[in-house]
Amino acid sequence: MFRLICAAVAILLLSSCGTETPTRQNDFTPLTSIQIVAAAPSIAVNTSTKLTVIGNFSGLFTRDVTSQAIWSSTAPAVANFVTPTSPSRVTGLAPGPAVLTATVGGQSATFNLMVTSATVSLITITPATPSVPLGQNVQFTATGTFSDGTTQDLTFDATWTSSDATVATVGDTATDEGLAKTLKAGTSTISAAFQTASNSTLMTVTAPVLQSIAVTPANPKALSASTEQFTATGTYSNGTSADITSQVIWSSSQTGIATIAATGKVTTLTQGATVISAALNGVTGNSNLKVTGGNLTGITVTPANPRLVLGTTVQLSANGFFSNGSSRDITGVVGWSVGSPTVGSVSTPGGGVALLTANAVTAAPTTLTATFNAVTGNINLTVAAPLLQSLAIFPASLDLAVGTTGRFTATATFSDGTQQDVTLNANWTASAAGIATVDNTGIVKGRVHGVASGSATVNAAYGGLSAPTAAMMTVRARTLTALTVTPSPATIAIGNPVAFTATAVYSDGTSQNVTEIATWTIDNLNIAAFADSTNQPGQVVGIDTSTAVLTASFGGKSQTVNITVH
Amino acid sequence: MKRIFLMMIALSLSLLICGPVRAQHIGPYVGANFGVNLLMDAKATDELGNFNMSYSPALQWSAVVGWDLKPNSSVGEGRVELEYTRRSNSLDSVEFVEGKVSGGGDLTADSLLLNCIGMIRDESSWSPYILIGLGAARLDASGLKVSGQPLSTDTTTVFAYQLGTGVDYALTDALSLDFGYRFFGTTAPTFTEPGGQRFKTDYFSHSVDVGLRVGF
Numbered sequence: 001m002f003r004l005i006c007a008a009v010a011i012l013l014l015s016s017c018g019t020e021t022p023t024r025q026n027d028f029t030p031l032t033s034i035q036i037v038a039a040a041p042s043i044a045v046n047t048s049t050k051l052t053v054i055g056n057f058s059g060l061f062t063r064d065v066t067s068q069a070i071w072s073s074t075a076p077a078v079a080n081f082v083t084p085t086s087p088s089r090v091t092g093l094a095p096g097p098a099v100l101t102a103t104v105g106g107q108s109a110t111f112n113l114m115v116t117s118a119t120v121s122l123i124t125i126t127p128a129t130p131s132v133p134l135g136q137n138v139q140f141t142a143t144g145t146f147s148d149g150t151t152q153d154l155t156f157d158a159t160w161t162s163s164d165a166t167v168a169t170v171g172d173t174a175t176d177e178g179l180a181k182t183l184k185a186g187t188s189t190i191s192a193a194f195q196t197a198s199n200s201t202l203m204t205v206t207a208p209v210l211q212s213i214a215v216t217p218a219n220p221k222a223l224s225a226s227t228e229q230f231t232a233t234g235t236y237s238n239g240t241s242a243d244i245t246s247q248v249i250w251s252s253s254q255t256g257i258a259t260i261a262a263t264g265k266v267t268t269l270t271q272g273a274t275v276i277s278a279a280l281n282g283v284t285g286n287s288n289l290k291v292t293g294g295n296l297t298g299i300t301v302t303p304a305n306p307r308l309v310l311g312t313t314v315q316l317s318a319n320g321f322f323s324n325g326s327s328r329d330i331t332g333v334v335g336w337s338v339g340s341p342t343v344g345s346v347s348t349p350g351g352g353v354a355l356l357t358a359n360a361v362t363a364a365p366t367t368l369t370a371t372f373n374a375v376t377g378n379i380n381l382t383v384a385a386p387l388l389q390s391l392a393i394f395p396a397s398l399d400l401a402v403g404t405t406g407r408f409t410a411t412a413t414f415s416d417g418t419q420q421d422v423t424l425n426a427n428w429t430a431s432a433a434g435i436a437t438v439d440n441t442g443i444v445k446g447r448v449h450g451v452a453s454g455s456a457t458v459n460a461a462y463g464g465l466s467a468p469t470a471a472m473m474t475v476r477a478r479t480l481t482a483l484t485v486t487p488s489p490a491t492i493a494i495g496n497p498v499a500f501t502a503t504a505v506y507s508d509g510t511s512q513n514v515t516e517i518a519t520w521t522i523d524n525l526n527i528a529a530f531a532d533s534t535n536q537p538g539q540v541v542g543i544d545t546s547t548a549v550l551t552a553s554f555g556g557k558s559q560t561v562n563i564t565v566h
Numbered sequence: 567m568k569r570i571f572l573m574m575i576a577l578s579l580s581l582l583i584c585g586p587v588r589a590q591h592i593g594p595y596v597g598a599n600f601g602v603n604l605l606m607d608a609k610a611t612d613e614l615g616n617f618n619m620s621y622s623p624a625l626q627w628s629a630v631v632g633w634d635l636k637p638n639s640s641v642g643e644g645r646v647e648l649e650y651t652r653r654s655n656s657l658d659s660v661e662f663v664e665g666k667v668s669g670g671g672d673l674t675a676d677s678l679l680l681n682c683i684g685m686i687r688d689e690s691s692w693s694p695y696i697l698i699g700l701g702a703a704r705l706d707a708s709g710l711k712v713s714g715q716p717l718s719t720d721t722t723t724v725f726a727y728q729l730g731t732g733v734d735y736a737l738t739d740a741l742s743l744d745f746g747y748r749f750f751g752t753t754a755p756t757f758t759e760p761g762g763q764r765f766k767t768d769y770f771s772h773s774v775d776v777g778l779r780v781g782f
Contacts (some may be wrong), residue, residue, distance in 0.1 A: 018606075018607075018608065018609045018768045018770075019608070019609050019618040019661075020609050020616060020618070022615065022617045022618055022661050022662050022663050023615035023616050023663065024612065024614045024615030024616055024662055024663065025614070025615070025662060025663050025664065026660075026663070026664050026710035026712070026713075027614075028615075028667075028713055028715040028716075028717060029667055029712065029713035030658075030713070030715065031716065040659035057664070057713075058713055060664075060665075060667055060713065061664040061667075063664060276581055365583045433569055460667045465709060
């Protein structure tokens, strides 16, 4: 209640600080006088100049009031306002003097203009030989030098042309005199002509230049000891945009908090904030990265101290312990090393997966180490070469709905009495691919898919042996009636994971775990994110305090869970 | 103005060093407050854009009629009251795109609020409190001017509220002094300009006052 009152007071007090830079002109203070301003007191015949009217408001301030002026000339045959699209532009029609009058809000002012009989002898175009990136415009100016030695801006009076209108056009109307617009890379000669004089300049349109870089995700939050892929999108002078992630120079303002590779992949190290920048050709884009979840203090590796049979492969897992009391899987970011590299090797195929293969028999255990940001976790690896005695598949049977999956594992028994899970080393086969298929590559080896109603057997072969009894698979066509997700609702501490389970409920009363094949989404990945989408489906980890909504979808059904991260 | 502040400070200091314990008053009371009001700079907006209005500080006065709740009341320690307040601030300057120019005229707010006051009472004669009030205000733009030219003469009635804090000092069982701060605001009032268009502005103010309450 006290917080509520304080917040209300703060909002009210802050709301009172409400002045802004004014946008409204003062039309209350009376206009007391006006003044006509011109570039020069004389112009050549058949040329024009734009006049400006400056209003004085009670001596308090001045303002350009040209747009409100009503113009007249005492000698309309000498000088007059003949350009409807630019009412304040006066044109010299014949040599002689003229008195020009402007009236605004009851105030008047006069200007004595002399129209001379001078003729133009030279035209100069600026900017000269400009080089312009595609997409940008150039305003050219034509300055005339006259027979009496005076100069005058002839941009409005000259005739403008472009030699290659596919490269650039140049305006020749009252609203765009001398304005060149680029259309494609190349060159074009821009010419200005007035009376008997003319001149030209070569305009080069170059490739579009980079004008801005957008770094995405914009201002994300991420856990320490994790990775995040950033993308740089460049916007060019011609309005186009392109993915320039691989071209930019990536940097992190706080390398003790997060580092970034040349590919744009960020590795977060410790809790804090850093600015991720992408730079190219003097243009920079930024994204503020907030790293949560505490600092890594320890690593444990599983399986602990494994004894492997020569030639077999097992999946490794590294679990990190953090200063905020949380712990989570960090397999995807640790570096792996084996004390005797000939004994074992670790491969990281991606998706947060690490696989250890036993390559040589050890006389004594060798150390396998997981390292991240100078924190290590060790296990002892022993490799032996006993003889294979038998192979068995678990479970003995599976009953699946069409369109769902299940898992079989293969366990080998050796001559020294030991057993080892050889699921990843076995060769898996199914008897009827039209009814069920079995995955036989990567870490999903042994995963079966129910394809159509019927029965099939699944077997595994390893070391020249097959399981004496194949596993039975029964696939049934079932009607999905509901999808449930547990736990619901859920509360997660920052940095800690929660494993959600999606269960399909069928019309025949059966249910089946579909966590692995459900589609999982979170509405705000800055609050909660998936721990590892490949290896641990349904496992969510808290990123920052707030709430998020988790959605699981399967078979046309969806179920949401409200997540509170604290 | 300076004299009033000095008197308030002198009175406050003298009361701080004397603190007889009094029985708490229960029942109806009336009172009056007097203080200084600072109307905050306000943004005003019409169809031509926005401009800023600055006001001079002004005096304000209030009259209250209320009820002292009995101790350990089910609704808490404190009192409820109906408060009428009047404050009238001169328009000092108005800022447009071209800069600030002098203002003129007064903006007067007459408010009628129902205040709920929560108090902390103990054996002492001093009782700190917080206050929240809701009600309505009649805002009168009286001859508002810009550079001597008319800006608005108009009246509108708007929803009003205030938050406050302060301390009561019990002089006797039925007589109390009140030293308080108030933040007063309204929903945005709208006034008519000479040309017929209307501008909307803010109304927020801070005030400090001293009051005397008599219980029956």
